[in-house]
Amino acid sequence: MTSHTGAIIVAEGVGNFLKVRLPIRLDDGRTVVCLAWVHLRAAVIDDFVRRVHNDNLAGHRFEGLLCNAIGPWGEDVLRAPVILGGQRTNEDGSVRRSDVLESSDPLLGKVLTETWPAAFVIGDRFPRAPSS
Template sequence: MIGNPTPVCSCCGTPVPDEERIDVRFGLPDAALDVPEDARHEVGVAALLRVDGAGSFIRCLLPVRLTGGTELVLGTWMRISDDDLDHAHRIWDDPAYRGLTLRGAMANAIMPWGAGLLDAPATLVVRDPDEIPYVDGSDDELLRSVLTTTWDRDDVLSRFTHPLPVPVRTPLDEHWSVERSRGFTARVVDGTHRFLTPGRTVHCDVFTDRIRRGPEEFLTALLNGAPTVPPERQITEDTGNGIRHAFWTVATPNGRTQHELYGFTVDRDGNAAGVVCMWDKPDDLAWALHVWRSVRGVG
């Protein structure tokens, strides 16, 4: 995956990359994930692979248009015949590579389209002799749609759990979403969304007020048992549809200094989202406040 850092974000000081192209790479075809390493054989170059018992594969680029003028380029794999693999190997460093055209089947399930793309027939062509081939067309309706439709940027990117070079708005449930900062991995553990990168961690949870108190009363209940902090270490803001509150403190787990922000956003319908930001560098408070303020209602 490739990201190109550019200017610094005015709200939190994080480098903001060029969002016009995002590259994401699948390391192996799905069929090669569970086979022993000695069953995978590169054929001349890393883009050509023969897998014992699974067949022959070529790495290729699948371009996907996203909203906001972003192009997602997926480095994925296509299953091809053994003869086509040998042919591609013979001409890989030859001028004839410019004219390479191959037919095969997609070899990775790619979210948000999932298994629907696996084994979809596709045509590969070389667009640039300095790049691996591109998926150029398909008789499969879904893959053809992937190639020709402009897809919602956050809906697609939020499905990738590994670090991305741009921030991505990520749904927490049907009521709330939050911005996942660039460079963070994502996973859900026991209902808690966890975003991690070296030196920074975010945990997000959602809550429902079964007795339907007002936002201020529900916030008070959520803050029950919270530590007392001085006024300069807390903020309360009106959101227009409720209230949000955050406070920050310093902890010393295992003798290590850790900065922590606890924030809640409560709406008038009895729904709330909570974020916990933990970081190592004192100057990252602006980033934590940005994450807390990025929580918003869906719809």
């Protein structure tokens, strides 16, 4: 049996997954935000859901494993341990997805903390608009 809410998937016999934001800073001042799935242990997903229902998630940190290949680093970051930050509320009152804040994996840690050439990360798919 699988339960899916859009941001959470609970797949019996497979695991519990949360959709998160993984920010990548570019050398031109932009930030690319990749949406990714993170595997959470049952106790962690239960705590996450309880905190969401009690509106007590902001500022909370929890651990999981990255379940997506990301950009040019591909599968080298699969199953990397991650620390997630609790969801925050946007200015319009909508809830934003949890963010990947850090990782003890050397490569994913660099992805999160270093600034990357835009051409390396996004190529020419999203060119910067010329300044006027």
